[in-house]
Amino acid sequence: MTYVQSQPNNTSFVQGEITDLPARKINRDTCKRYDYRVGKANGKPVHIANYKNSEGSLNAQKLRYEDKSFSCNGSPTTFFGQHLFPNGGHHLCITEGEIDCLTVSQLQANKWAVVSLPTGAQSAKSVFQRHMNWLDKFGHIVLMFDNDEQGQKAVEQVAHLLPLGKTRVAKLPLKDPNEMHLQGRGKEVVLACFDAKPFRPDSIIDGSEILERLTTFKSYDTIPYPFEGLNNLTKGLRKSEIATFCAGSGVGKSQVCKQIVQHILTTTDKKVGMIALEESIERTANSIIGLELGKQIHLEPFSPDAKYKEAYSKTVGSGKFYLYDHFGSLDADHLLSHVRYMIKALEVDYIVLDHLSIVVSDMDGDERKTIDRLMTKLRSLVQETNVGLLLVSHLKRPEGRGHEEGTATSLAHLRGSASIAQLSDTVCGLERNLQAEENRHRTNIRVLKNRFCGLTGVACTLQYDENTGRMQEHAWEGEEDVARPF
Numbered sequence: 024m025t026y027v028q029s030q031p032n033n034t035s036f037v038q039g040e041i042t043d044l045p046a047r048k049i050n051r052d053t054c055k056r057y058d059y060r061v062g063k064a065n066g067k068p069v070h071i072a073n074y075k076n077s078e079g080s081l082n083a084q085k086l087r088y089e090d091k092s093f094s095c096n097g098s099p100t101t102f103f104g105q106h107l108f109p110n111g112g113h114h115l116c117i118t119e120g121e122i123d124c125l126t127v128s129q130l131q132a133n134k135w136a137v138v139s140l141p142t143g144a145q146s147a148k149s150v151f152q153r154h155m156n157w158l159d160k161f162g163h164i165v166l167m168f169d170n171d172e173q174g175q176k177a178v179e180q181v182a183h184l185l186p187l188g189k190t191r192v193a194k195l196p197l198k199d200p201n202e203m204h205l206q207g208r209g210k211e212v213v214l215a216c217f218d219a220k221p222f223r224p225d226s227i228i229d230g231s232e233i234l235e236r237l238t239t240f241k242s243y244d245t246i247p248y249p250f251e252g253l254n255n256l257t258k259g260l261r262k263s264e265i266a267t268f269c270a271g272s273g274v275g276k277s278q279v280c281k282q283i284v285q286h287i288l289t290t291t292d293k294k295v296g297m298i299a300l301e302e303s304i305e306r307t308a309n310s311i312i313g314l315e316l317g318k319q320i321h322l323e324p325f326s327p328d329a330k331y332k333e334a335y336s337k338t339v340g341s342g343k344f345y346l347y348d349h350f351g352s353l354d355a356d357h358l359l360s361h362v363r364y365m366i367k368a369l370e371v372d373y374i375v376l377d378h379l380s381i382v383v384s385d386m387d388g389d390e391r392k393t394i395d396r397l398m399t400k401l402r403s404l405v406q407e408t409n410v411g412l413l414l415v416s417h418l419k420r421p422e423g424r425g426h427e428e429g430t431a432t433s434l435a436h437l438r439g440s441a442s443i444a445q446l447s448d449t450v451c452g453l454e455r456n457l458q459a460e461e462n463r464h465r466t467n468i469r470v471l472k473n474r475f476c477g478l479t480g481v482a483c484t485l486q487y488d489e490n491t492g493r494m495q496e497h498a499w500e501g502e503e504d505v506a507r508p509f
Contacts, residue, residue, distance in 0.1 A: 035096055036084055037064045037186060041073045047122055048204055053129040053292070054431075057104050059121065072121040074099040074141065075106040083143070085121070095213075099141035102150060104128075108136040111160020116216050118167045119144055119177070123200040127167065130200075132210045136161070140177075145169065147177035151184050158185065165219045167193040167200060182222040186508070191219035205386075222452065244372075244409075246293060249286035250496055252483025256470045257449055262372060262411040264475075265402065265446065269416045269437055270453035271430075275466050275487065275494070276415045279453065280375050281307070282494055283413065285314040285338055291373040294343045296365040298358070300381045304346040308339045317491040345369055355382055355397055356408070359404065366408045376401075378415035379443070394440035402446040416443055418452075434471050448474040451482070 035318040039062025043051045054060070064086050074083040074097075083097030103121050118124045124139035131137070140146050147168075151158065158164060164185060169172035182190045193215040197203050223229075245259040260266060260283070270276045277299070281473045284295050288311070299307040306321060313320040315334040320470045325331070338344065345365055349358070365371040376382075382397065405412050418436040432452025434444045443452055450472040457463055464487040470479045485494040 029287070036081060037062050037069065037071050037086060037096065039063075039069075044070075044122075044125075047126070047201055049122070049125045049129060053125050053133055056107070056128070056133050057121075057125060058187065059125060064088075070121075072099075072103055074101055074103060076101070077109055078105055079106050081185075081443065087121075093142075095142075100150070101141065102138035102154065103141060104138040105154070105157065108138070110231060111157070112136050112163040114165070115158070115161040115163075116165045116167055118200060119174055120199070123167070123169075126200040126204045126209075127212060130204065130213050131216070144173040144177040148180045148184070151181045161189075163189055163191055165191045165193050165216055167195070167216065167219075168220075169199045170195050171198060178222075188221060190222040192222050195218040212396070234327065246287060246291050249282055250468065250483050250485065253451070253468055254494060256478045256480070256482045257473055258474075258476055260373070260411060260413075261448075263405060263409045263477065264448035265405055265412045265414055266449040266451070267414045267416055267443060267447040268451050268453060269418050269432065269443075269471075270455075271418055271420075273299070273457060274453050274455045275485075276453055277301075277377050278310075278492070278494065279466075279468070279485070280377055280413055280415060281310050282314055284344075284375060285311050286340055287373060288338045288343055289315065292343070294345070294370060296345045296347070296362070296369070296371040296374045297377075298347040298349075298362070298375060299377045299379070300349060304348050307346060311338050311344075313492050314338075319490070319492040345371060355400075358382060359400060363404065363408070366404075366410050371410065373411040373413065375413045376415065378417065380417040391440045395442045398440070398442040398446045414443075432469055432471060444472060447472060 032459060039060030041051060041055050041058070041060055043049065044054065044059075049059075057340055058073040058075070058081075060073065061069050062069055064071075070087040070229050072085040073081055073088070074085070076082050082097040083095065084370075085099055085103075086094050086096065088094075102117065103124055108115070113139065116127055118137065118139045119125055121139050124137050125306040128137040129470070135415060141150055166178050166182065168178050178192055178209070182192070195203055195212065195215055197206065197208070203212045205208065231507065247259050248257070257266075268279060269286055283299060287293050287295055297307055309321050312334045315338050320331070327335075343507050347358070347361055347365075349394050362374055362376075365374065379394070379397070384446065401414070404410070416437060417430065434450060436452075437443045449470070452469045452471050454467040454469060455463070455465065459465075466485045466487065468482045469484065473479055484497045486497040487494050
């Protein structure tokens with residue numbers, strides 16, 4: 024609502040008379056107490072709410088016309104009726120508008136302190152901030168704002184400004200106190216005022232109120248990985264979670280993620296957004312099509328035959344797959360805005376970010392703090408949008424033998440910041456000895472963190488086929504073949 028203001032002077036204030044307000048069931052005594060009048064302005068009938076300073080001198084007026092429009096003479100910067108209670112007291116009730124202030128005061132025989140906001144919910148925060156010293160003079164303050172979105176938003180804004188325990192919130196079944204009064208429910212307004220509950224932020228939950236939530240089974244939006252051993256430990260890939268895959272350089276992080284993407288596209292109805300920052304979208308797309316075909320089509324020139332087009336239609340061209348063409352720009356905020364677009368506008372269910380380290384490398388500042396900030400943003404985005412995020416991260420080199428030589432992975436090896444492990448729901452380490460004669464194409468997937476069910480350990484072993492580009496599960500032959508609770 025817009026309020027038109029003019030500068031006050033001795034002659035610009037509108038004169039009026041104090042009288043009953045029958046349409047609002049407000050009597051003359053109440054109007055007299057608050058100096059609320061009826062008169063004419065610009066040839067039109069108006070209600071006149073007079074705003075006074077602490078000495079009781081008129082310094083502003085708010086004029087309400089028959090069509091419910093408003094204008095102001097001067098700028099009302101105090102609460103309406105504030106001048107009546109300069110010394111505070113035990114109890115103060117604050118309403119959203121002047122009529123509601125008059126209503127609540129009258130219903131309490133004009134004995135209790137009641138004031139209202141100067142220009143509705145939009146002025147709540149500013150007027151509270153301006154008069155904090157005066158508000159502190161009251162033992163407790165009841166907020167009886169309108170029962171609508173704007174009013175309840177204003178409650179949240181101002182309740183946090185007052186000392187803990189001072190604010191109480193009155194709940195009404197109808198929109199405002201005057202509507203209750205007109206419906207003959209004035210006693211309920213008085214009860215609501217004195218039974219008002221202490222303000223509690225929405226994020227603070229009383230355990231006695233959540234029995235139904237606790238006893239209602241929560242179903243998870245879950246799809247399986249293409250690897251049975253990984254499913255056995257993690258119970259699948261879930262939306263609203265971050266699954267991080269980490270390994271040394273060249274061990275196969277990207278290949279595993281591409282195979283997961285190809286599996287999602289061909290076995291579910293879910294949409295996937297792929298952000299591969301180390302290669303072109305052509306290379307990424309053809310790698311996924313090649314997985315469907317069972318051949319590495321990027322290794323040599325090829326003609327798009329019928330089989331290629333069929334594989335394309337099932338995967339990259341299915342209408343369920345989107346790529347991010349970064350054109351060399353790796354700005355984190357720019358990237359995150361595109362991720363949000365994929366989720367909100369394209370309704371993508373899963374995002375693959377390959378990889379975190381390259382995003383951070385393009386950002387200035389301390390690497391650890393930079394990763395902390397980026398992981399916090401990603402965690403917030405996942406929670407807000409219910410998307411599933413598959414994140415690829417590098418490992419720092421351990422002492423002695425490196426990860427490229429088959430060293431077992433650990434959460435402590437995650438590069439740059441502990442926030443990667445802390446904010447991820449699942450962390451999987453990939454282990455492969457690239458120098459081995461016999462098993463250089465064999466990769467162990469070790470679950471390092473599993474927030475969902477707690478099981479960790481080696482989930483499965485994958486055998487890479489150079490001809491098909493696929494990774495197939497292979498019987499685990501290591502020493503640690505039993506998952507353990509985290």
